[in-house]
Amino acid sequence: xxxxxxxxLTLLAIVALLAVSTGxxxxxxxxxxxxxxxxxxYFTPIVPATPHGPASPAGxxxxxxxxxxxxxxxxxxxxPSLPEPAQMAHAEEVARGxxxxxxxxxxPAVTGVAARNEWAYGNQLLNSANPGPFFETFDNFYGTTWRxxxxxxxxxxxxxxxxxxxxxxKVVKDEKPYDGSYSMKIAASVPFEAGVSREIKVPPGSxxxxxxxxxxxxxxxxxxxxxxxxxxxxxxxxxDDMDAEWVNGPWHGQxxxxxxxxxxxxxxxxxxxxxVISPLAENVNAYFDDVQVWVDGEPYQG
Numbered sequence: 272x273x274x275x276x277x278x279x280l281t282l283l284a285i286v287a288l289l290a291v292s293t294g295x296x297x298x299x300x301x302x303x304x305x306x307x308x309x310x311x312x313y314f315t316p317i318v319p320a321t322p323h324g325p326a327s328p329a330g331x332x333x334x335x336x337x338x339x340x341x342x343x344x345x346x347x348x349x350x351p352s353l354p355e356p357a358q359m360a361h362a363e364e365v366a367r368g369x370x371x372x373x374x375x376x377x378x379p380a381v382t383g384v385a386a387r388n389e390w391a392y393g394n395q396l397l398n399s400a401n402p403g404p405f406f407e408t409f410d411n412f413y414g415t416t417w418r419x420x421x422x423x424x425x426x427x428x429x430x431x432x433x434x435x436x437x438x439x440x441k442v443v444k445d446e447k448p449y450d451g452s453y454s455m456k457i458a459a460s461v462p463f464e465a466g467v468s469r470e471i472k473v474p475p476g477s478x479x480x481x482x483x484x485x486x487x488x489x490x491x492x493x494x495x496x497x498x499x500x501x502x503x504x505x506x507x508x509x510x511d512d513m514d515a516e517w518v519n520g521p522w523h524g525q526x527x528x529x530x531x532x533x534x535x536x537x538x539x540x541x542x543x544x545x546x547v548i549s550p551l552a553e554n555v556n557a558y559f560d561d562v563q564v565w566v567d568g569e570p571y572q573g
Contacts, residue, residue: 304513314429316425319415331416332417338552350550363523364498365498374388375526377491394526408445419437421439431464432463440453443486443488455545455559474566479571482563484526484528485520485545486557487522490555506529507546509544511537517546545559
């Protein structure tokens, strides 16, 4: 996804081109289909080691090697060119002030009634606010420490594959009685773009709505007194071989929804992406849970 001469800017430019607002869109009626050969070289499938083969990438992502001061400054110098979701994340953090309270983050911690929003109480999604039925609650994983992949999903990275952590989160999660009560965690402390994806089949031409809950850890990163929060989460929905359509979530510190609706193409293939993008070397932790899918208004049955 990156070009050799300026990898970060090219990566972010492609993300910006893919980002769309919420609403109905579809693979029918001339949806775009790009030539991805320019960036496919940088696509890394993330696969845990198994008795049948080695891990990809080899080794584990922790500990992460610290970047040099020169490289850190180079990343900071690119801030003016970062896309809109990154700038929105930064603006939100600045508006709340350096020492603002937060529900999921570096603190001071919000407690009591203030820790509740429409979907969650603190770091836990509430069954009463999210009744389901759900397509995925991330209760079944395979792999090893720091390389835990949800069952039936694939994991990938376009940047930072060696350092990105994918794991079953036990603290920031949905409420029991879901078996295991985990969420999908994607994290790193270097610039990265990584996620998980899964394909389903639906009737051609059907209306498909996908919704997921996400939360970004409010890390409050500073550099020489400047706020360096520029990371965001994204939901992508892809019809057949058409370009994925993206909805961005730049808000930090509490559970919030991402939702998008498409019209299935002639083959009825729908791919769902849950992705995290961070252009800087900050302590980025993102969580996804309670994925819902409706096909023509009815919950997807699989």
